[in-house]
Amino acid sequence: MGKLYKFLKYSFITIWTVFVVAPFLWALTTSFKDFNSVNGGATYIPWVDFEPKLEGWKVLIKSPANGGVDIIEPYFNSLFVTCTASLISIVLGTLSAYALSRFTFKAGFVKNNDITFFFISQRIMPPIVLSIPFFLFLGAIDLLDSLIGLIVVYIVLLMPIAVWIMVDFFNKVPREIDETALIDGCNPYQAFFKVVLPNSIPGLIVAGMFCIIFGWIDFFFAFILTFTEVQLLPVKIVALNSSITPWWSLSASALVSVAPLIVVAFIVERYLSKGNLSGAIK
Amino acid sequence: MSKIDLNNISHSYNPNDPNPIYALNPFSMTWENGKRYAILGPSGCGKTTMLNIVSGLVRPSAGNILFDDKDVTDLKTENRNIAQVFQFPVIYNTMTVYENLAFPLKCRDFLKDKIDERVKSVADILNLQSFLNSPARKLTADQKQLISLGRGLVREDVAAVLMDEPLTVIDPDLKFRLRRKLKEINEEFKTTLVYVTHDQNEAMTFADNIIVMSEGEVVQAGTPKELFERPNTTFVGYFIGSPAMNLFETEASSNDSVKINNTIIKTNTNLSNLKDKKIKLGIRSEFIKIAKNQRENLLDVDVEKVEDLGNYKLLTAKMGNLTIKSKINRETEIPSSDVKLYIPAEKCCVYKEEKLI
Numbered sequence: 001m002g003k004l005y006k007f008l009k010y011s012f013i014t015i016w017t018v019f020v021v022a023p024f025l026w027a028l029t030t031s032f033k034d035f036n037s038v039n040g041g042a043t044y045i046p047w048v049d050f051e052p053k054l055e056g057w058k059v060l061i062k063s064p065a066n067g068g069v070d071i072i073e074p075y076f077n078s079l080f081v082t083c084t085a086s087l088i089s090i091v092l093g094t095l096s097a098y099a100l101s102r103f104t105f106k107a108g109f110v111k112n113n114d115i116t117f118f119f120i121s122q123r124i125m126p127p128i129v130l131s132i133p134f135f136l137f138l139g140a141i142d143l144l145d146s147l148i149g150l151i152v153v154y155i156v157l158l159m160p161i162a163v164w165i166m167v168d169f170f171n172k173v174p175r176e177i178d179e180t181a182l183i184d185g186c187n188p189y190q191a192f193f194k195v196v197l198p199n200s201i202p203g204l205i206v207a208g209m210f211c212i213i214f215g216w217i218d219f220f221f222a223f224i225l226t227f228t229e230v231q232l233l234p235v236k237i238v239a240l241n242s243s244i245t246p247w248w249s250l251s252a253s254a255l256v257s258v259a260p261l262i263v264v265a266f267i268v269e270r271y272l273s274k275g276n277l278s279g280a281i282k
Numbered sequence: 283m284s285k286i287d288l289n290n291i292s293h294s295y296n297p298n299d300p301n302p303i304y305a306l307n308p309f310s311m312t313w314e315n316g317k318r319y320a321i322l323g324p325s326g327c328g329k330t331t332m333l334n335i336v337s338g339l340v341r342p343s344a345g346n347i348l349f350d351d352k353d354v355t356d357l358k359t360e361n362r363n364i365a366q367v368f369q370f371p372v373i374y375n376t377m378t379v380y381e382n383l384a385f386p387l388k389c390r391d392f393l394k395d396k397i398d399e400r401v402k403s404v405a406d407i408l409n410l411q412s413f414l415n416s417p418a419r420k421l422t423a424d425q426k427q428l429i430s431l432g433r434g435l436v437r438e439d440v441a442a443v444l445m446d447e448p449l450t451v452i453d454p455d456l457k458f459r460l461r462r463k464l465k466e467i468n469e470e471f472k473t474t475l476v477y478v479t480h481d482q483n484e485a486m487t488f489a490d491n492i493i494v495m496s497e498g499e500v501v502q503a504g505t506p507k508e509l510f511e512r513p514n515t516t517f518v519g520y521f522i523g524s525p526a527m528n529l530f531e532t533e534a535s536s537n538d539s540v541k542i543n544n545t546i547i548k549t550n551t552n553l554s555n556l557k558d559k560k561i562k563l564g565i566r567s568e569f570i571k572i573a574k575n576q577r578e579n580l581l582d583v584d585v586e587k588v589e590d591l592g593n594y595k596l597l598t599a600k601m602g603n604l605t606i607k608s609k610i611n612r613e614t615e616i617p618s619s620d621v622k623l624y625i626p627a628e629k630c631c632v633y634k635e636e637k638l639i
Contacts, residue, residue, distance in 0.1 A: 179339050180372045182359040184433060185389030198376035 024255070031056045031252035038247050056248030059240070060256065069240050071233065071253060078216065078233035079260070081147055085154035086211035090204065092155070093162025098192060100163070101170035102178065116167050119160040127220050138225055145229045153221050158211040165210065169203030170196070202271060209268050213261060233257050283472060284350040284441040286313040286336065291345035293331055305331045308345065309500040311493070313442070316472035318465065320489035322479060324521070328498040329478045333444045336476070337366045349441050360389075365434035366444040370451060371426035373418045379405075380414040383432045390437075404432045407463060424452040431460075435467060442474035449484070461488055482522050486510075494518050510566070511629070516636045519564045525596065525607045528570070529633075530563045540632070543602045547579050549630040551639055562633040567596075569629040570608035573622035580622045581606065588616055599623065 029044050032052040043049030062068020096119075099105075100112050134153055135144070143149030173196060181191035197204075222232035231239075237253045240246060288311045294302040306328045313319055321329045334340040336347060338359035346355040354362055365386070374382050383401045392400075405411045408428045413421060418429055427448065434443045449457045465488065468475050479485050485492050486506045493503040494517075502514035513519035519527030534553040535541040540563050547563065573580050583599035583606060595610045599621065608623060610616065632639045 174370075174372070176368045176370070176372045177374075179337075179359070180366070180368065180430075180433070181374075182339070183337055183364060183366045184386035185360050185363075187358075187360050190389070195374055199374070201376075 027251040027254050030247050031249075031255060033248050035244070053248075056246070056252040059246070059249040060252055069236065069249070071236050071256070074231045074233045074236040075256070077147060077230055081150045081154060081232060082212055082215035085151045085158055085215050086208060088151070089155050089158035089162045089211050090208050093159045093207065094166050094197075094200075094204065096159075097163050097166030098170055098196065100167050102175070116163065119163040122156060122160045131221070131224050134221065135224060144225060145227045147230055149225060150222065150230065150232070153225060154215050154218070157218070157221070158215055161210045161214060162207045165207040166200070166203055169200055169207075173199055205268050205271050209264060212264055216257075216261060283315055283439060283474065285315045285348075286442060286474065287348040287351070288312070288336070289346050289348065291332075291335060291342045291347065293328075293335060293340060293342045293344075297343045302343075304498050306335070306342075307499045310345075311500065311503060313474060313476065316468070316474055317491060318468050318475045318477065318489045319491050319493060320477045320479060320485035321493045321495060322482060322485040322521070323495035323501075324480055327495045329480075329495055330446055332495075333366065333446055333476065333478055336442070337364045337444055338362050339366075363390075363437065363439065363441050364444065365437065365440045365442070367427075367430045367434045367446065367448040369447040371423060371430045373421075373426050373429050375417075375419040377418055378415055379410060379418050379421070379429060382418045382429050383410075383414075383436050386433055386437055400436050400438070404436045407435070407467065408432050424456060427451055428460075435473070438471065440473065442476055444476045444478075446478045447480070448477075464488070482524070486522075492522075494521065496521070512631060512638065513564065514638050516562060516564060516633050519566075519631065519633075523566060523568075525567050525609075527564045527566055527631075528606055530604060532561060532563050533558055534561060542581065543604060545581055547581075547625050547630065548627045549632055550628050551630070551632045553632065553639070556634060556639070559634065561639075562636070564631040564633055565625055565629055567607040567609045569626055570606065571624045571626075572597075572608075572610060572614060572616065573624040576624045579625045579627055581625065583621050583623055585616060585618070585621055 025044065026042075029046065029050075030038065032046060032054070033043075033050055034053045034055055037043065037050035037053075040050070046052040059068045060071045063070050100116050103112075105112055105115060138144045138149045138153070141149075143152065177195055177199065178188075178191050181195040182188070186194060217234065218232075219234040219238070222235050223238075226232065226235065234257070237250070237257060240249055240253060288309065290308050290310055291306065292304055292308040293306040294304045296302050321332060323329050331340060335342045338354070338357060342355070346353050348354065349362070374385060377385070380401055383404055384397045387397045387400060401414075402411070405414055408431065410425070410428055410432060413425065418426065421429070431445075431448060434440070434445070449460060452460065461484065464475060464477075467473060477485070477488055479488075490505065491503060492506055492509050494501045494509065496515075496517050502509060502518050509518060509522050513522065513527060516527075516529055519529065530542050532540040532542050534556045535546060537554045538550070538552060539546050539548045540553070540561065541547070542563065549563070553561075581599075581601055583601045586598045586600050586605075588610075589596040589598070590612075594612060595614070595616070597608045597610050597616060599606045599608065606623060
């Protein structure tokens with residue numbers, strides 16, 4: 001019984017791993033192919049099946065004047081916008097979430113839950129609904145086609161995620177923790193920073209991860225709100241496309257663009273697997 | 283280490299409502315310096331609210347609190363120098379055991395040497411020495427609760443240590459030792475200890491004074507003996523003691539006696555104003571004896587069952603539709619028929635509208 005279970009378990013894991021890794025393998029090999037190798041059907045082993053070429057990768061760093069598509073600048077733009085917007089969203093989101101979780105607000109019929117819902121409701125609307133208001137708004141304050149403008153928009157999109165995750169997380173951190181800190185002699189700010197926040201690192205990491213992912217992969221707003229001055233990576237990758245689909249450079253760019261997320265996933269995984277997420281108390 | 287006065291304290295969680303519901307009805311009380319108090323009552327009777335008012339987590343809707351005659355009603359929790367231990371262990375997960383214990387002192391800017399000395403001595407008392415450098419979250423639930431307790435005891439000058447059912451998660455053997463330890467700490471350092479519990483045994487063995495609460499009301503405050511022998515209300519009689527106090531619905535038949543199923547039972551209470559009024563007679567099962575040569579205050583009963591509970595036998599008897607419980611010595615033989623139970627007059631409590639006369 002035990003053996004069978006083990007066998008099934010590892011079989012499943014193996015199949016799943018193949019399922020997950022295969023596209024990467026495909027992208028990796030394709031990125032080293034040229035037109036002829038791609039058209040020759042599925043091949044995987046370099047030097048045997050096909051002759052590896054660096055053309056797909058070179059295109060990414062060549063300037064447009066030399067027939068390439070320079071993705072280095074958009075890459076750093078994307079990193080900058082995503083990280084800044086995520087950081088601000090996490091800071092603001094965590095503070096608002098703590099307030100929403102611990103204090104009672106009342107403005108007429110609007111109470112804590114309504115405020116929380118207000119944050120989440122920003123994500124319920126289809127993005128297309130927001131595009132025109134954002135366009136007009138950024139136009140009015142002269143921030144269209146700028147990094148700052150994008151950061152502002154991304155904060156609007158990412159902060160609800162942070163608030164939503166952190167409210168839930170703080171609600172699960174018993175009030176007694178805060179109260180104990182007060183009794184032990186902290187003022188409410190110290191209680192938050194010294195006791196509650198360190199206990200909430202897993203929540204912060206999850207919220208941060210979601211913010212980074214959603215910020216990094218956004219194409220829609222980056223496409224609509226920028227033109228020539230500032231470009232983000234997803235928009236630039238699309239620009240790679242041409243009448244003959246350049247599978248090799250598309251594959252290469254896909255790998256580069258997914259790389260930061262993989263790094264984030266590996267860092268985050270260590271924290272998540274520690275089991276800190278639950279059982280902070282009791 | 284302060285005397286704590288609660289003056290006309292009351293609390294409602296919806297004070298602005300036209301009909302506020304009171305979690306705590308107005309009461310006044312003084313907690314003497316260095317004594318042990320137990321607050322006893324069923325869940326939801328306002329025990330925790332009372333503690334939270336003392337520690338400042340809840341501001342009372344009315345009344346004021348004095349620590350050593352100084353009004354602290356508006357003083358914030360962090361400035362009250364009070365310790366509170368909750369029902370479930372609250373530990374600072376990200377810190378080591380040592381840091382957990384040192385935290386209350388650190389927050390108050392104690393010197394490093396002093397902190398070290400206090401933490402070590404508290405760790406000694408609670409047998410936590412060997413864990414001082416382990417991360418607190420790695421410990422078991424009862425060790426975690428010891429940490430919570432330790433954080434309460436680490437300040438010597440604390441006004442009082444408030445404990446909200448602190449030993450619920452701790453296993454019985456350790457519970458017993460800890461209770462003794464707390465008593466020792468109290469005797470040695472004269473720390474005022476306030477202990478909330480719903481376990482009457484815990485309260486009776488631990489405290490100098492017990493405060494019994496029910497539905498937001500302080501029903502009776504007194505020594506364990508007073509509560510046991512002269513419960514103020516039928517609730518206290520019912521709640522304290524195991525089995526609960528025997529209570530018989532009856533009416534006064536003369537100036538000092540009542541009638542139970544046509545049997546006259548004398549009491550030491552003056553009942554002259556209560557003729558034909560509905561009253562209740564209460565008597566502890568501990569005081570009911572099998573009659574030997576007594577002539578009066580006897581009840582003719584049928585034995586329903588006898589349970590051997592180790593150090594005593596619990597006799598359940600029927601008299602008509604009344605059930606009477608009596609704790610009998612192990613050695614006492616219980617006759618199989620014609621059993622008479624003796625009700626000592628001086629131990630009878632008479633209640634009118636559930637209150638002691």
